[in-house]
Amino acid sequence: MRSARLRIAVSCSVALAIIETVAWLGFPASGNERGAAQRLGAPTVSVAPASTISVAPSTTVSVAPSTTLPWPREGQAAVEVEGVGSLGSSGAPTPVPIASVTKVMTAYVILADHPLAQGKEGPAVTVDATAAAESLSPDESTAPVREGQKFTERQLLELLLIPSGNNIARLLARWDSGSQEAFVARMNRTAVALGMTRTTYTGASGIEASTRSTAVDQLKLAHEVMKNPALREIVAIRSTTVPGVPGTVDNTNTLLTKPGVIGLKTGSSTPAGGALMWAAHAWTSKGADRRLVLGVVLHQRPGTTPSEGLRTALTSSDQLISAVQRGLPPTFAAHRG
DSSP states (O other): OHHHHHHHHHHHHHHHHHHHHHHHHTOOSOHHHHHHHHHTTOOOEEOOOOEEEEEETTEEEEEOOOSOSOOOSSSEEEEEETTTEEEEEESOOOOEEOGGGHHHHHHHHHHHHSOOOTTOOOOEEEOOHHHHHHTTOSSSOOOOOOTTOEEEHHHHHHHHHSSOOHHHHHHHHHHHHSSHHHHHHHHHHHHHHTTOTTOBOOOSSSOSTTOEEOHHHHHHHHHHHTTOHHHHHHHTOSEEOOTTSOSOEEOSOGGGGSTTEEEEEEEEETTTEEEEEEEEEEESSTTSOEEEEEEEEEEESTTSOHHHHHHHHHHHHHHHHHHHHHHHHHHHHHHHO
16 A cells, blocks of 8 residues: 555656646647637747656656747747757748858868867868958958968867858868868768758858758757867857957857857858857756757848848847746756655
8 A cells, every 4th residue: 555655646746747847838728729829920839749857767757848938930940958858949840041050060070070179279271362362252251361371270160150251161161171062062961960851051151042951950960069079169159369360259149148158150141031059058946957958040030131130030049048048947846846
């Protein structure tokens, strides 16, 4: 009898945790509510399969993905939490231009071919005439470099990811594979290997509107990228100085001033609108377990100016990050109870 009562008590605790978690996550009660929300103009939400949270060595609680996160009202987005899994996605999963978010795959392939230990500089790379000439282009984001200058791999990755230098992306592609075309083939093979089935890269910088992907696909890349200490270190830098490059190099990701935000990469163009692949920390309770939160927001205000699109992508991402950071502690508190 005592064993039976214990099993019943444990079952009730787990059931209560599920109910409390589903209540926080806002899982809808009926199809009519979903229909009403859609009629009112709420964004379409794709719900991923249920994920699990390990509560104790012998207990696992099934958690319904969130449908009440402040998803962008246009474009698409996807969010996941370490130890929880996917919180779902919004928008139609149609490949769209991703602009400079492309550079995350560029950096990932470079580091796969030329591994860089955290804090190390790596080999020297000479700036060629093409990269120097492209630095003068008024039509794209570039880093000011001169022919014959030498920069380390680490420095070039900073110029690639922090100010988003398109000329640096193509320089690194030529250094790695001999031509941008050969490097792009490597990018696409890597995407296939990561299960990014709705992604096509046509350049190393992302300036081409033909480079397209989905938020869900890019989230797969973000998950892998954050395993690399050198890359993780670079994308968290707010500003830096690079010898040979005048002035201070500021990160285009202004959310890095927000508590907990540690990356990752902006993107903006008229066809792509604004885009952001982001990484942040959230805590399960005050001073306790820290979880990595990853998200991707794409196609914000396409057809407007790149600056307007980027502002919208940053605002949408800020709202998602805040919602997860606020919501994670009570969720885990419910499971501990």
